[in-house]
Amino acid sequence: MKLLFVEDEPILLERMISYFAGVGCICEQAKNFDQAVVKINSHKYDGIVLDIGLPDGSGMDLIPEIKLSQSGTGIVIISANASLADKVDGLNLGADDYLTKPFYLEELNARINALYRRKTLKGDDVITFDDFAINIDARELYYNDSLIRLTKKEFELLIYFVTNKNRLVGKISIAEHIWGDSYSNADNFDAIYVHLVNLRKKLMQASGNDYIKTIWGMGYKFIG
Structure with missing residues (x-):
């Protein structure tokens, strides 16, 4: 599985990449909005983990870009903001899941795997x-x-x-x-x-x- 992590917090980004590389995923990263745009328009991913609070823009604005360039890619929003409005906005834009920080990496892994099965493997184990x-x-x-x-x-x-x-x-x-x-x-x-x-x-x-x-x-x- 090939994943893109869009996250500006260095420690969390390092932890996610280390964990998912350890379970056999190909991991790429973008530390800000501009880097994410380049990645999304240049490469295909099975899943994208997207922080919406980026230093140079909102991750929410990346969702339509992702849906346009790779509609079959699963999107999991991660955010320190637990507001219902943000969750609804993200899901309405086309995100598949929303996880509030802090979270366990095992939970993120389970959600990404569920999306991968549903979108790429058509629900099959x-x-x-x-x-x-x-x-x-x-x-x-x-x-x-x-x-x-x-x-x-x-x-x-x-x-x-x-x-x-x-x-x-x-x-x-x-x-x-x-x-x-x-x-x-x-x-x-x-x-x-x-x-x-x-x-x-x-x-x-x-x-x-x-x-x-x-x-x-x-x-x-x-x-x-």
Whole structure:
């Protein structure tokens, strides 16, 4: 899961990124309104955690921008202001949830996971294709009840392909989703190929089918 944290409090920002990176998320940050605008218009995210009290603008004004550029992204507002009016305004603008500071990171994690399942995974805890089953919580792949061991990157790559099934995806979009801000490093494109080859090999060894098709000069397509 790829997340953007828009927060100007350094300690809270560091705690959130450390926690969510520790549970396997790709984390990016914006410390003010202007940085957030650049991020939102340049990258795609599965979820955005948005502080509305930013030093150079209101996070509320970012919500229409997010809905316009990436309508399927879950938005969780975090704010020190517990007023009902702010909650209603944020939800009416298109936010999905509202959490008042201070909060437990475990609660934020639960809310983000719930949004991710609802928006990206269509409410599923387990995704299936043919005789494969992907357990989202356990981060495990099974073929006819037999466990197929995947690395962290292979699992993330599989989820990205499955949730974009039958769509053409380019190397840059894959790298950005898997590596976040560092995707522009040329080595990541070589790494994509390595992880993709290994994932393709494991799927083929289990089923005999090649689900990942190369579209020469354009990218890849997952047929499942």
